[in-house]
Amino acid sequence: MAFVSIQYLLKKDSAKSKAAVSVSDLKQFHNTSQIHEIFVLKSAANIQLFLFSEHAFESVEHISGQFKEIFGFSIGSAPIIMHENEAVADFLKKANGVSDSDNHVNLLKLFAECFNLAREARTVGPVLQRLFQRSIWMHEKIRMNTGFYKVAVSYAGVFCELAQKIYDSLKGLVVHIYGESNFNSEFINELHRFGVRRFYFSGDSEALRLLNNRVNPTVTVSEASSFSQETDILVINNSFKEIITEDLFAARMALKNNAPLLVLCELTLPGKAALAKKFYNIFWYNLEDLEHLVGKNRSARKKLFQEIEPWIAQEVRSFYSWLTGDSRYRFMQIIGRSPKMQEIFELISRISQTDITALIQGESGTGKELVARAIHKLSNRSEKPFIAVNCGAIPDNLLESELFGYVRGAFTGAVNHKSGIFFEANHGTIFLDEIGELPQHLQVKILRFLQEGDIKPVGSNETINVDVRVIAASNRNLKEMVDQDAFRSDLYYRLNVILLDLPPLRKRKEDIPILAEHFLVKYANRFKKDVHEFSPEAMQLLQTYDWPGNVRELENAVEHAVALSLGKHILQYELPSITRYKPKSYVMVESKESSSLKDVEKNHILKILDATDWDYEKACDILGIGRTTLWRKLKEYDVKQP
Amino acid sequence: MLTLIQWIVFLVYALTTFFYWYDFITEKNGFEKKGFYTFAIAVLSHLGLLVYFIYDIGRLPIATVSEALGTFVWITASLYFLLELRWKERSHGVLILSVILILLGNSNLTFNISTEINPILYDVKFEIHVFAMLLGYSGFALSFIASILHLILAREIQKKEQGLFYRRLPSLAYFERISAAAINVGLLFTGIGFVLGYYFAAQVWNFKIYTDPKIIMVIVTWLIYFVHFIGRRMGKIRGQRAALISVIGFCLILFSFLIISTLVPGAHQFG
Structure with a gap:
């Protein structure tokens, strides 16, 4: 077993380096290299391979050669090669954006994009899938438990944070940009993300083009000398330093009743800064100051990173114990190596940390409760109770008091107060199996709980607020039940925030x-x-x-x-x-001695199509024929997808 | 008995203050529950103390500086508590609770039940007057805290030394809003209180305004805040300038409340 990462630096000027990795190239590389699992992460300047093989690699250089030949990227220098633990840790760190160099949001997005590509090419299997799932789970954990992702480490990020400290919300502010700069596009992007829609600017064609591509900013191109007196944020680049005069500030402050003005100047201009000091609500910043701030935030992030690092080390250890143990195809007690199950596992990792309501749908015996338990175990509620209720197993008239409890004297025989399952599951998770069997009046009560978060015991006039995560499951198609008015549509939509559709065996x-x-x-x-x-x-x-x-x-x-x-x-x-007994599938005729070759062929094709769920591509792979051939044969036997 | 309850209430406030500072310094995110609950208990137990006082003594606890200070603390704490519920922003808490703690400690230490209370103070009309004044002062106090935080934050932004306060505090605009709203409330209630007080006092004593230093101080501070109000309306006084005026105004109030009332004789001497 071996896990290797190879990272190349791409040459910037090469046209090929700008293009995305293609699915066919990935497939070809997968076939020629004979490596079990391949994941290619490509950013603008880098390309990194994560390779997993059941056997040790013969020679990494050889693989590297094959890669270069197939993909044809022009590579800058010698690759960085990492093995085993180091490579796994690198994957986790990069996927979570816990390295200092890049912005985290884009990186996880990039991972997801590249992963979709690899899935399409079928070059990733359970090992890399699991690593990706765990990364997503970790990302959520970091997001929920630390302020790591909130610390801005780019000039624009820090600048917007600063503007927020002054103006609160940046919505409705007017930004005026003078002159060209490398940073303009970064600033515009970030300001737009924070809600700024009104930009004035003078003298930069690139920035104008960028602004015009945005959905709805008002862009006004003004003469170099003119100045919008509504401006709240002023960005001045080198060539325009002459426009800063006392009159300009005086006019602006008079017009906007001394509302704060934030100025960002590319150069350090002590004379001009002193000018701004004459007015009490002007905040003057240079790029140098922002750099100082970025540096400060970087070190703050490093400190937080020290908190996160042990988690990563722990994750690497548990990943290896999983890899070498016999639980490779297991995810929290659930077993599955099929892509569909791997997708379910990924979804579970994604949603477990939030308190989102989930609906699990699947035939009887597909493991709905196991999935619910896995969500609970991976959540922050794992120490708190998990209570499973089978709504179909409890008689209708008892169900309400079971779920919500009752007060003394609510009905004959209610001699004592009883707290219901919802109350007992407080701060934990409640699993409502067979939710389709729930009588209408209880559906209303559950809906009320999901919306308001409070319950009302039978016979009580008071509501109790409880904090419970609800996971519902059904073996019937709830959507159909809604169409037939057997299930309330409002409850269905409230439950169906996330749908986990478990495939039958x-x-x-x-x-x-x-x-x-x-x-x-x-x-x-x-x-x-x-x-x-x-x-x-x-x-x-x-x-x-x-x-x-x-x-x-x-x-x-x-x-x-x-x-x-x-x-x-x-x-x-x-x-x-x-x-x-004979399988109850599409194929009813077993090959008998008397059947003709055509019959056998037809049956075999149908059998394979049935097994692959009518995925023509997969079927062709198995049958070893081209798509055209398959199409011709289906036409010949007059077979259509059922 | 009363003294014991007073110190218990003080301890609950102290505990709340500790939680708030702890969260502030360790930079915990979100609406931390521990501090919130102890704060609620503090405000409620303080209310209990006031009710007990009224039941036991038979008048509102506003006759002496110490009593008035205690009542003032409760009003300020409740106002801030409501504000926090509404805005879900706890960063003022550290300063407000610290000020509250100091004032309450002061009140508890100087507390003694005087038997020779002017019967005037058992009159509901005067109680309304004092209560309105205290409510108005609470508004000024909240504005004072918001302004102090405004000045700290503005200083950190201007000096480009983004430290603990920069990370923990909301925006300048937020403080400006809170401070302005609190001053508006303060102006309204002190205005009402002052007019009522003057009207009733004129019925009881024959006195001239300018002979009572405390009344003069009240007029001066009220005018300062009124300038603040007008300046804001005209767009001349904003940002740090507004914050500075609010701070000066409140310092004058403290001066008149604590120093002049106890040292200089005048109409407001009842004890």
Whole structure:
């Protein structure tokens, strides 16, 4: 097993270096290099490869050569190569923007963009996926627990912060920019982001072009000598220093009733600064002062970084223990290597730290409660209670008092006060399974809780405010229920802030072997049996069966088989008889001796299409034919997607 | 008994002040609950103390400087507490609570129940007069704190030494807004209080305004704040200049409240 990162510096003048990495190049590189997982991170000046292989790399130089040949970037100097822990730590640091050099927001965005590309090219697998998921999770953790991302380290960021300290909100302010500067575009971007929409400026064509590209600023080009007296923020670059005069300030202060004026001057001009001092509400800054501030913020960030560094080290350690352990395809007790499950894992990492409401939808037995538990475990509420309620299992008339509690005398037999599940789950998470079974009047109450955050026990006139995160789940399609008026649409939209759609097992057949092996070990230990593996025929059977009961059914089947097993292998006939029936899939005709070659071909194509969920590209990969051929054959057999 | 409750209330305020400073210096983000709860307890227990006083003694605790100071502290604390609820901005807390703590300590130390209280002070009319004055002064006090913070922040911005206050405080515009609103409230209530007081006093004593140094001081400070108000309206007095005037005004109030009342004899000597 090996994890390597190779970082190249790109030559700035090369046209190729500006272009994005293409999916086809990535695919080609993946095929020729025979590396299991590849992630390419490309920014304007850098390109970095993160490579994971199950075996040790023969030669990094060789891979580097292949990379250069396929991608054709003109590379500046010798690459920086990092191995194992160092490379993993580098990935985490870069993804979270905890290095000093770059702005964090863009970097995580860049990671996400490059990752989508790699997913499209199918060059990333569970290892890099996990690293990316953990990065996102860490990013949220840093954001929620430290002020790290709030510390501005760019000139423009620091300047806007300064302006905010003076004006509070920058909305509605008027900015006047004089002259050309390298910083203009940075300032304009940042000021626009903070809500400034009125720009005046004199003498810079590049800045004008940039402004005109913006959605809705009012841009006025004024003569070099004129000065907008409404100006709140004045940016003066070198060539225009002559415009600063006492009269100018006097006119401005008189017109705007001495409202504060923030001046940023590119050069240090002591004479002009003294001029500004004559007026009491003028704040005078030079670029040099901003530089000082940036330096200060940098060191503040470094201090915060020392707080974060141990987290990263910890994350690297846990990543390695995961990588070398047998839990590679596990995410908080959930097992899955299929891309769909990896996406679910990513979504869980993304949403767990916030208190957002989530709706989990999936067939029975797909692991909805496990997902809810994972969200809870990864959240800041993990120390607090997690309570699961199956709304379908409790009789309607009891459900309300179960959920919200009741006060003494609320109904016959209510001799004591009882606090409901919502109250007991305070500060924790409540998992409402089978939410579709909830009677209408309780749907209203849940909706009220989601909107106001308070509950009303049965028979009580007073509401109690509780802080509970709600995760709901349903095995029925709630959207359809809404359409049929069986479920309140307002509650549906309130719950469906984030939808986690768990795929049924038949749509992620690549997960069956690892799931089956996991259950095999579990039950072999429980029954104290020396069963090691499935016979190839048994495994084949497991993979062809449709699993209408999903993972739960698979678990029961394996339990059954382990209990019956006599030897070290699980044989075909030891599995429950139901799995030995013919699969209830699109393909109904097994190849018989009497069937013609065409029939066999047609059936095989259909089988593959069925298995790949009618993804033509994947099917072509498996069948080893081109898309045109596939299309021709489908037409020939008159087959259409069901 | 009363003294014991007074010091308990003082301790709760002290604890609140400690939490506020702790959060301020460690740069905790957001609306920290610990300080908020102890602050609520402090304001409520102080209210309890005032009610107990009224029940026990049979009049409002405003007869002596010490009593009036205690009541003034409670009004200021409650006003600020409401302000904090409304704006969710706690950075003033450190200064306001510190000032409150000093004033309350002062009040507790000089507290003694005088038996020879002028019967005038049991009259509701005079109680309204004093209460309105105290409410007005609380407004000036809030403006004073906001102005001090304004000056500190403006200084840090101008000197380009962005330190702890720069990071922790909201904006200059925010302080300007708060200070102006507080002064408007202050002007209104001290105006009402002054007119009522003058009207009632004229019924009871035959006296001339200029013989009472405290009344003269009140007029002077009221005029200062009025200049502040007009200057703001005309756009002449803003920013640091406005903040400075507010600070001067409040210093004069403290001077008249604490020094003149106790040292110079006049109509406001009841004890």
